[in-house]
Amino acid sequence: MRRCPYLEELVKDQRIMLRVYKFDCHVDHQSKRKYALSDSPPICVRNYEDCHLYRAERRREDQTITRYTD
Numbered sequence: 001m002r003r004c005p006y007l008e009e010l011v012k013d014q015r016i017m018l019r020v021y022k023f024d025c026h027v028d029h030q031s032k033r034k035y036a037l038s039d040s041p042p043i044c045v046r047n048y049e050d051c052h053l054y055r056a057e058r059r060r061e062d063q064t065i066t067r068y069t070d
Ligand code: SF4
Pocket: 004, 005, 006, 007, 008, 024, 025, 026, 027, 028, 043, 044, 045, 048, 051, 052, 053, 054
């Protein structure tokens, strides 16, 4: 499974009709929840390259590396 490198933890909780995904993001240090009726995991384990938090952190890291290699 492809997963965002900044994803700290992902827990799936199955309730009667509802799936609850709980996940922690290393970038904003927030615990988040996503509710879905069918299997629909959060962006962190799908197309995480589209996440604005991922992009911002990746850009910040790339700038740091560039600074050290210049
Ligand atoms: S995809 Fe976005 S919200 Fe999810 S862990 Fe990565 S940076 Fe955080």
